[in-house]
Amino acid sequence: MQSAEDAKRKLDLLEDNQMDSGVESFQSLMKDDPFIKTDQDSTSEPSEARDKLTITSTEERLDSAYGSSSLNVESLSEIIGGCNISKSKDDSAENTECSEHEENLLTTITEDGDTVLHLAIIHEDEHFANQLVQLFPKDVLDIQNNLYQTPLHLATYLSLSSVVRALVESGASLELQDQEGNTPLHVACEQGQAKCATEMTRDVSPSKLGSVLETQNWRGLTCLHLATVNRQHCLMKLLMKKGADLNIQEGTSGKTALHLAVELHDAISVTLLLNKGADMDAAMFNGCTPLHLAVGRQDAAIANLLCQSGADKMLRNMEDETALDLADGNDDILALFPFDDIQIQGRSVVGGPF
Template structure:
């Protein structure tokens, strides 16, 4: 009997549409609560009424672009220490200004979080220059840092400004995703590039190895979401091609095979991914390709040296999963099968 794990169309529970943002469930709310959306690829949950947005962090008060701007309207930036210059303010005024700039809402958001949520990039960039790094790394109640939010919203210039201030790229949101995970899942190539271009290999390597709470690393997410350019970027930056996800031990190549994604399969094999990598149950990419009756990818794997005789934990070779598919059976040699010392090759029955 064919192995259930090798033949079923089963991907890790992500093609999974969560980045930890949950459509801003706890960040931006309308006057009437709405349930979280499972589709983070659709329109952003920004509730507008003319020029103002209602935000749960401020109760019944409204936020406008102007009111957010007014918060930092009197602040200037020092080129030497990047701190707010307030020499002309009284001590009490300085304290009030500092409290206002570092206020954290009931949802855990700083003013910077809110500026990013409302996509006011000029204001966000100004705040980034004003705030010290430790404030830039504050995570809200969903454990999202400003870098997470800017990446999800594909605000490249904001991501660039945050990276120039050397914010942490290691922080994980409530789903265990770093900002780079978010970029890989949602195809934010420019943001991913900003987060990797000036980072030392020793600092980037742990991020590339980090798995979210579902066991998926950055390269897994990129493969699952067919983000080929991001896959190239990660590979260029030293991502482990054979990293196993935490639930069943699939490598990015296994995931690409499951998705019938020929482009990813060729990309990974061309970068020297292990064609015979085994899942926890012993299934190789060839087991998966044959079990899914994908003769094209099975052929590519064989052309790249896949071992056709490897057995999984159910003692099955890939041939055992062919299920009579002539295109796939043609990949397997029978010249070693003999009856009474006579080869069966060329024998007609």
Template sequence: MDNRGDRKKEADDASEEICDSGFDSVLDSFRSINQEYHRNIKKQSPEEADDGDKIDSVTEDRLDSSYGSSSISSENLSDILQSCKITEVKYSKRPETEGFTQEEIEILTSISDDGDTILHLAIIHEEQQFALYLISLFPKDVLDMQNDLYQTPLHLATYLNQPVVVQALVEKKACLELQDQDGNTPLHVACAQGYLECANELTRENVAPQSNVLKMQNWRGMTCMHVAALQGNHQFIELLMRKKANINAQEGTSGKTLLHLAVELHDQSLVSLLLKKGAKVDMVMYNGCTPLHLAVGRQDANIANLLCQSGADKLLRNMEGETAQDLADGNDDILALFPFDDIQISGRSVVNF
């Protein structure tokens, strides 16, 4: 059952509650976030703190670092934030400042040493109501700001599985196509983490056309469909197909389609699903291998049989000049799929001797 309306009401109610409570409560919330970090970082030795800043992955150690800039603390905020505020030169738009004190403006327009805005920090620390208030306050330019790992607030809300925040960002027209340091869009992140609610929000019908997002590859050459296939997540694949994602898209490094990946993973149910949905059975990788080449090479007789029943061409040769049969390596179950007394064209017998 679609509970989007309930989440929308929750988001609206939370935003109204914060607005009614005044900016002082928002400021207190921000201070409490940083007081918590300030307490935690004192428990670490200087060496441990340094190690926390050595980030190798978009989706792993980053959270443990607390987006670890000690330039933001609960002590003397206005003085400290002077050195890291968002400048007019770099960002042309600021939040509306009418009725705010200079200290409040400095906090709203500040960034940490890791490039995180106050909205990044609110999402990281799961301060949902505060994040919703900031989303309602900020213009689109600020919502799309990327930190030092090129993560937008939408990346973080997706990675932390906060569908209400994702919904609010999408409704405010946050960009869906910005890529993090691994080339992942927020939808890539949702597919990799298996967060279906977030994926639904990122592909909603009333969002601008999704074609570019569905075609985009990360730095490993993977579209969102490829990422979902690697996770074996059939629900995501079906969702993306309903959104008109290309089932025969080739990933950028070796030219594998979803069907190639499903064969490699020995995922017979996914192979069946893809074939029923119109996947091309004889698509070739950059090295000329078809899904049948891969199935036979991996000694998977069941999937090889399924591909043959779907009309796979047994005579196609890869760049090494090998047919699928050449890769059978004496496997009787697989060799039985390649009768020697048949002349075949496009995988079908035309003459029997």
């Protein structure tokens, strides 16, 4: 006959084996899911454990390198599961057929700050990304990751113009800046993404677009400055057409887009800017005009363009120098300054023995 003590031990063991089976099953399911991270040592209640769930990549950071393969299109399919976005026959409202588990996944943020929409864009899956744009409310579309990149920043980096169009049509912000101070339009101008820039500016009101065009990144550069520095002539034309201020100064030395074009010896950009009415006599913080820069860099061709457009040859910078003072004996440049009576150190400027 079993003792009372033995019977009690068996009863306790049976109860231990049966207790909290639902929680253990849930934890087992989460452990098998490579996209879910759980606190294995947590003793919290089931509801608290669910709150701590977060999507995470199993290896390295995804949104900066664009080269990680720890997630791929197939795994994104598993994340989104059977979520189906369709139009109702009775009206145009969007209907979603997602389980509670899938909805939690779609609204969870990785420890790097990415939503599933960020990840879909990073992996260049335009179909999934466009579905998610339809599914997510505007506030979610504007979530910035740890690098302050929105989905619109990433779609622009990766030249996903259809996703850019969908995001803009759904009201995604054009004004948010990433960790370098760049708006999505800055990114397009720096990367030469003309199609993306066109989608961002197509149906935007002039007042809303105007603030974006005037925004400077942390280096003090506007979209027009970046397009000029990167010799993106098509983008320069687009920005001019949309009303970009041609004479706005960058924040470090006060250069306009024309100064930058002259520094690059980019005659095409110089011509574009002059033809659109850029101020040829605009002064940097040190007083130098574009003509000072052209002459100082011994660029006779661009100096001639500026002179032919009516640049003032007698303006002085903060060193009290005119452009002529910087000619350094360059005959082609000196020929642009036909003043026979001007002498430097007792010698005639034109035709004198230098």
